[in-house]
Amino acid sequence: MGEAEKVDVKKLLQDARDGIMDAWAKLMLTLTSSHEYQRVQGMIAKPALLGVALFRKATESVMSPFLAQMNMPSREEVLGIAQRLTHIEMTLDDLGAALEQLRRSLGARPQRAPAARDREVKPDNGSSIAAKEA
Amino acid sequence: MAGTQEGSPGLLDRVSTMVENLVKVTTTKAPIGQTPRQAIWTLNKATLYRYTPVKPPEERHRVPLLLIFALMNKSSILDLRPGNSFVEHMVNKGYDLYLLDWGVPGPEDAEMNLGDYVLEYIPRAVRKLKAVSGSETFNLLGWCIGAMLSTLYASLRGNVEGLKSLILLTAPLDFTDREQISLARMTDERYFDVDRVLQAFGNMPAGLIDYGAKMLKPVENFVGGYVRLLDNLDNPKVVESWHAMNTWVNDAIPLAGGAYRQFIVDFYRGNKLMNGTLTIRGEKVDLNNLRASLLNVIAVDDHITPPCQSARLLDKVGTLDKTELKVPGGHIGVMAGSGASKGTWPKVESWIAARSD
Numbered sequence: 223m224g225e226a227e228k229v230d231v232k233k234l235l236q237d238a239r240d241g242i243m244d245a246w247a248k249l250m251l252t253l254t255s256s257h258e259y260q261r262v263q264g265m266i267a268k269p270a271l272l273g274v275a276l277f278r279k280a281t282e283s284v285m286s287p288f289l290a291q292m293n294m295p296s297r298e299e300v301l302g303i304a305q306r307l308t309h310i311e312m313t314l315d316d317l318g319a320a321l322e323q324l325r326r327s328l329g330a331r332p333q334r335a336p337a338a339r340d341r342e343v344k345p346d347n348g349s350s351i352a353a354k355e356a
Numbered sequence: 357m358a359g360t361q362e363g364s365p366g367l368l369d370r371v372s373t374m375v376e377n378l379v380k381v382t383t384t385k386a387p388i389g390q391t392p393r394q395a396i397w398t399l400n401k402a403t404l405y406r407y408t409p410v411k412p413p414e415e416r417h418r419v420p421l422l423l424i425f426a427l428m429n430k431s432s433i434l435d436l437r438p439g440n441s442f443v444e445h446m447v448n449k450g451y452d453l454y455l456l457d458w459g460v461p462g463p464e465d466a467e468m469n470l471g472d473y474v475l476e477y478i479p480r481a482v483r484k485l486k487a488v489s490g491s492e493t494f495n496l497l498g499w500c501i502g503a504m505l506s507t508l509y510a511s512l513r514g515n516v517e518g519l520k521s522l523i524l525l526t527a528p529l530d531f532t533d534r535e536q537i538s539l540a541r542m543t544d545e546r547y548f549d550v551d552r553v554l555q556a557f558g559n560m561p562a563g564l565i566d567y568g569a570k571m572l573k574p575v576e577n578f579v580g581g582y583v584r585l586l587d588n589l590d591n592p593k594v595v596e597s598w599h600a601m602n603t604w605v606n607d608a609i610p611l612a613g614g615a616y617r618q619f620i621v622d623f624y625r626g627n628k629l630m631n632g633t634l635t636i637r638g639e640k641v642d643l644n645n646l647r648a649s650l651l652n653v654i655a656v657d658d659h660i661t662p663p664c665q666s667a668r669l670l671d672k673v674g675t676l677d678k679t680e681l682k683v684p685g686g687h688i689g690v691m692a693g694s695g696a697s698k699g700t701w702p703k704v705e706s707w708i709a710a711r712s713d
Contacts, residue, residue: 236587243583247575254571255538257547264547271549274556297463304464308400312476315399319483 374589381585385607386599389432391443393455397484401459404481406488407443411450417712419520420452420489422482424502427473428565428611430604431457433692434499437600442691445701451712452489456481461612466558469614471637474508482517493520495708496648499691500661501619503527507629507669508636511645521649521677521711523704526658526687527666531627536664538572543624550620560616562608572659597694604692630672643669649677651707653700655690656682679707 253259286296295303397404409416423443425431434455435443446453456478461468485494496519498506503524510522534540542548553560570577581602588594611619628634634641650673654663663682670678683700685693690700 239583243575243580247573247580250574254574255541257541257544260541260544260547263542264549268549268552271552271556275552278556301464304462305467308464311399312480315397315480319480319487322487 370590377589377592377595378585381595381599381602384599386437386596386603388437388600388603389430389435390438391435391441391447396454396488397481399477399480401461401465402477402481403457403459404484405455405457406485407447407453407455409450409452410447416450416452417709418491419493419495419712420454420485420491421446421495421497421708421712422485423453423455424478424496424498424506425455425457426500426502427458427505427615428501428560428562428609430607430609431455432607433604433688436604436692437596440597440600440692440694440697442696442701445697446705449705449709451708452491454481454485454489460609461559463558466554466613468612470505470508470618472612473505473615474512474636475639478505478509479513479517486518491518493518495519495521495523495712497523497525497704497708498527499525500687501528503666504529504623507643507646508641510648511641511643512636512639514648515645519648521651521708522646523651523653523708524666524669525653525691525704526655526661527652527669528623528661530630530665530668531624532630532668533664534624536662537624538659539568540624542568542571543620545625548620550617554613554617557610557613559610559613562610565611566606566608569660601688601692630668643672644674646673647675649711650675651679651681651704653681653683653690653704655685655687657685658687658690660687681707 282297289296392408393405394408395403396406423431423434425434435441438444443453443455458473458477482494486492496506496510496514498504504527506522507524507527507529510519513519514522531537531540534544543550553564557564581598585595585598588598622628622634626633629641629643632640632642650670652666652669654666655661656663667680670680681703683690683703685691685695685700690696
């Protein structure tokens, strides 16, 4: 049997599989992009979402008095604190930028006071003396 | 028993490597987003990163470049893995590169809307970028919803805040042809109650977004990817690439409820940006105010943001320096696919380079 007549079974199977998958993909695409499919999805989602929302509401109404009794903040209170922190962060960001702007307009670079150990100069004899600042 | 020749692995070795690779990709996360960077600014969950330049200042482009990615996926797709990273490519080309990463919104961010992103976060990040880079102008590249946010920012604040040029990748802006947009059918008001979803979850859960995106091509996404992996389990290059992409795809993040609602109601259903009726915090968004140089990149095989979603943009914007670039590839593949480094990146980079000095 010549080389050309050899049958690559693996390749044949792969081609068949790819052909099936292509057809399957096209079929599924037609199905999932149809308005009917979206309608069914919506019908399934509606009660599920309602259930989740009701469960959430019920959990909150049960937990709120319990947390209050325990002197602990409720979910709403924690979320409110987080939002306020973000607003504070924004204000600080604006203040920082305004200060930077001011510093630039004054043409001055930040003058940090040197740390105490930087101001100390050790002479050769080993005794420590305070450096005189100009 | 047949011996194994040196240099050509036997069947047992091959099977062993394949099993090893399969276990690795299904049980571990690939290291992605590895280009060195420093966080230079944070606000709530958002972080502005500056990538460590590899070229001396005199060899760098003068105008810094800011990258903004979508809200519902991690920005690490821009820096997928060494050798296949847009970020790495641009840093090596001498750009002073910044990335605004949105982070992961929590329940406390459920009311965040597009106005917060466009008028609070981006302007502050730009202010910091300008302070750090020392440049009064900057270029902005947005991808997917990041491109939409960048367009809104460019129209509302770009002219006064030094935006020099804007690069949009697969931007979902035009919802006129709703039958061509699969996601528009999925979120049609007849079948999808956005308020009920947000009432139940607060934010739009990552799992639902991921499911919706994958259902646009269900067989390819749920089966085809794994078949491709199985076919190439003994090919380390393909396995590594698949692992990195799979790690990124399965690391979706929720979308802030307020922004999601606006996205569905004002964009998908109302097409308000293109109609000229969109307002953000009372300010009308007029595309005619977009005066920065504009490059609009369209992926011709994009099934998430089909070409019709930004093809009319150039007719609407006020800038005279505007270019449309159509490139082969899908929504993600256009920038992160194996051909991106020779296709999309050089074209985008050469356009930006001409506007960066």
